[in-house]
Amino acid sequence: xxxxxxxxxxxIITIGLFLSGFLIAGCTxxxxxxxxxxxxxxxxxxxxxxxxxxxxxxxxSLQNPPTxxxxxxxxxxxxxxxxxxxxxxxxETPTPLVPTEIPATPTATPIGVCSQRIxxxxxxxxxxxxxxxSRDYAPKDLVLLTDYLAMDVTLGYPSEIREVAxxxxxxxxxxxxxxxxxxxxxxxxRSYSGQSIAWNKWSTEMxxxxxxxxxxxxxxxxxxxxxxxxxxxxxxxxVGDPDIEFHTYFFKTPEGIWLLENAHLYxxxxxxxxxxxxxxxxxxxxxxxxxxxxxxxxxxxxxxLTLTEFQLANQPExxxxx
Numbered sequence: 001x002x003x004x005x006x007x008x009x010x011x012i013i014t015i016g017l018f019l020s021g022f023l024i025a026g027c028t029x030x031x032x033x034x035x036x037x038x039x040x041x042x043x044x045x046x047x048x049x050x051x052x053x054x055x056x057x058x059x060x061s062l063q064n065p066p067t068x069x070x071x072x073x074x075x076x077x078x079x080x081x082x083x084x085x086x087x088x089x090x091x092e093t094p095t096p097l098v099p100t101e102i103p104a105t106p107t108a109t110p111i112g113v114c115s116q117r118i119x120x121x122x123x124x125x126x127x128x129x130x131x132x133x134s135r136d137y138a139p140k141d142l143v144l145l146t147d148y149l150a151m152d153v154t155l156g157y158p159s160e161i162r163e164v165a166x167x168x169x170x171x172x173x174x175x176x177x178x179x180x181x182x183x184x185x186x187x188x189x190r191s192y193s194g195q196s197i198a199w200n201k202w203s204t205e206m207x208x209x210x211x212x213x214x215x216x217x218x219x220x221x222x223x224x225x226x227x228x229x230x231x232x233x234x235x236x237x238x239v240g241d242p243d244i245e246f247h248t249y250f251f252k253t254p255e256g257i258w259l260l261e262n263a264h265l266y267x268x269x270x271x272x273x274x275x276x277x278x279x280x281x282x283x284x285x286x287x288x289x290x291x292x293x294x295x296x297x298x299x300x301x302x303x304x305l306t307l308t309e310f311q312l313a314n315q316p317e318x319x320x321x322x
Contacts, residue, residue: 114319129281132218139225159188165291184231190222264297
């Protein structure tokens with residue numbers, strides 16, 4: 001019996017050891033690998049999820065989309081226009097400011113002394129008791145009036161005038177004659193030396209009045225060649241002196257009246273009026289007309305100014321008196 005008990009004990013121990021080894025081998029076989037078994041598990045899970053989604057979400061059937069109806073365009077209907085694309089303005093690169101030099105203030109053109117003044121042959125040269133001309137100045141286009149007018153007009157005097165004023169003067173004379181008048185021309189261009197003779201005459205005969213009835217050499221508009229001294233055959237009777245040629249009563253003669261009213265229409269203006277004597281520096285000379293062109297003569301007539309008044313107010317000083 002003792003043998004049997006011992007034998008039985010050995011059998012039980014042997015069976016226990018066997019079972020323990022079997023259990024250990026089974027656990028090792030069921031342990032997942034770090035790489036492949038984890039991936040296998042992820043695939044299994046994905047399959048399970050896909051299977052569940054396939055079961056829970058119905059798959060829509062694929063059908064052709066309905067064809068939209070095309071509305072026919074009626075005659076005269078405007079086709080829809082594509083939207084206008086507004087271009088985006090391109091920003092120009094600003095030009096850098098380059099500093100420039102400030103120009104110097106222009107210097108006024110210096111003027112010379114009046115005794116050396118040689119003006120251009122324009123019609124608006126200022127000549128007064130203050131501003132004179134050079135003794136060497138003489139116009140280049142002088143013509144002799146006796147070549148164009150009859151003796152009853154020139155009285156035989158060798159008067160000259162610039163060619164620019166010739167045709168207007170001839171027209172004026174002819175129109176005066178057409179109205180029955182008898183215009184005379186006592187003098188025209190007078191040179192520097194010729195004015196010297198006139199000045200010496202008056203300063204000797206009437207020294208106290210010479211400066212207002214005559215001009216000093218170089219200070220006479222006659223030197224410009226655009227001035228005419230008119231006369232009238234009726235003046236001696238009006239004055240009561242058969243030898244008179246110049247007198248303020250010329251304004252009473254038919255010729256003096258006509259010239260005062262119409263001379264501007266031919267480009268001539270009265271230089272020395274009674275009203276402007278204090279400005280011009282000369283006594284009233286109703287016979288002394290200067291050619292300045294129709295436009296200027298008309299303007300002066302309309303505003304009631306002499307050329308000298310206009311020049312002193314609007315023109316710069318022409319020379320330095322000496």
